[in-house]
Amino acid sequence: MNGNTAVAGKGRLYRFIHHDNTVGHIFALPFIFGFVMFSLIPILMSLNYSFTDFSLGTKQADYIGLQNFARLFQDEVFGKSILKTLQYVLISVPLKLSFALLVAFVLTRPTKLVTLYRSLYYLPSLVGGSVAVALVWKQLFARRGLFNAIALSLGLPKVNWFGDAALAIYPLILMSVWQFGSSMIIFAAGLKEIPVSLYEAAEIDGANGWQRFFRITLPMLSPIILYNLIMQTISAFMTFTQAFVITGGGPNNATMLYALNVYNQAFKYNKMGYACAMSWSMLVVMSAVTLVIFKTSRHWVFNEAES
Known part of the structure; x- marks a missing residue:
């Protein structure tokens, strides 16, 4: 029973790894990570800062609207x-x-x-x-x-x-x-x-x-x-x-x-x-x-x- 379960698990893992979308996501993961960390998050932060009086070196920024x-x-x-x-x-x-x-x-x-x-x-x-x-x-x-x-x-x-x-x-x-x-x-x-x-x-x-x-x-x-x-x-x-x-x-x-x-x-x-x-x-x-x-x-x- 344990042997059959292990074989079934390996089969599911094999199908998961060899699925076209999964392989594509794995290869795209470095780009996605870099885009989110070094592009998307800074973009959202800059949008947030544009409504504040934020200055470099300050720990807190007050919202001042438009x-x-x-x-x-x-x-x-x-x-x-x-x-x-x-x-x-x-x-x-x-x-x-x-x-x-x-x-x-x-x-x-x-x-x-x-x-x-x-x-x-x-x-x-x-x-x-x-x-x-x-x-x-x-x-x-x-x-x-x-x-x-x-x-x-x-x-x-x-x-x-x-x-x-x-x-x-x-x-x-x-x-x-x-x-x-x-x-x-x-x-x-x-x-x-x-x-x-x-x-x-x-x-x-x-x-x-x-x-x-x-x-x-x-x-x-x-x-x-x-x-x-x-x-x-x-x-x-x-x-x-x-x-x-x-x-x-x-x-x-x-x-x-x-x-x-x-x-x-x-x-x-x-x-x-x-x-x-x-x-x-x-x-x-x-x-x-x-x-x-x-x-x-x-x-x-x-x-x-x-x-």
């Missing part, structure tokens, strides 16, 4: 950081995607060194967000940096990039455009999926290069453009390292991007509850922008199934 959110509309730095972040996003994302598409289009031409070229162009995306590269970029645009040296050699005056509130944001934008590698790789993969027969048929009909690009390449590539647009927009809203290392938000908050402002409120001014409220406000803004992109995509994204 005061943190109401304070946002009275904060001049908050309003300026919103405008500067929108300026950064609206300029850097289209330039970055345009340049990435141009390079991807060139690199899809048959050459022997195309793999090397792709690797070299992708490299800035791997190291572009690092502190070391930000410091190098800061030196390039310094008063005695490379760009001013080139300007002097051409007979042009020096430009005080980081001292002029109207110009300080543009080196950060150029650095973002320089990190076009990830979008370029995705564009290159999408270009390879476009059937060559479409170009051959258009060429037989007498279409020139521009007509083939705007009538075939862009419509067929529009789902990839939509993906890159959303991902790069979200990434641009979260830009922090460049502004923190290169300008520190100056001069006169001219480069105070939103993520940097959140960091300052949390760790510089020790207003963690207020910083959490700012973070959730930005989540709402980013969600609204993403929703607008999705809603308008039906007018310009080509869907072969619907066609």
Whole structure:
């Protein structure tokens, strides 16, 4: 009897282990644990702190309701950081995607060194967000940096990039455009999926290069453009390292991007509850922008199934 029970128990254990869902849950357990511990719980805690006056180093936080959110509309730095972040996003994302598409289009031409070229162009995306590269970029645009040296050699005056509130944001934008590698790789993969027969048929009909690009390449590539647009927009809203290392938000908050402002409120001014409220406000803004992109995509994204 005991032997039969043991055999039955082993059989149930065997079926339990080899059940598809169980095996999947076991393999997914490390990710689920990491997501719950390091993402979900901190997210819920930040939502809770956004309704408090919590500060780092304090043991108790008092609930103050929506005061943190109401304070946002009275904060001049908050309003300026919103405008500067929108300026950064609206300029850097289209330039970055345009340049990435141009390079991807060139690199899809048959050459022997195309793999090397792709690797070299992708490299800035791997190291572009690092502190070391930000410091190098800061030196390039310094008063005695490379760009001013080139300007002097051409007979042009020096430009005080980081001292002029109207110009300080543009080196950060150029650095973002320089990190076009990830979008370029995705564009290159999408270009390879476009059937060559479409170009051959258009060429037989007498279409020139521009007509083939705007009538075939862009419509067929529009789902990839939509993906890159959303991902790069979200990434641009979260830009922090460049502004923190290169300008520190100056001069006169001219480069105070939103993520940097959140960091300052949390760790510089020790207003963690207020910083959490700012973070959730930005989540709402980013969600609204993403929703607008999705809603308008039906007018310009080509869907072969619907066609």
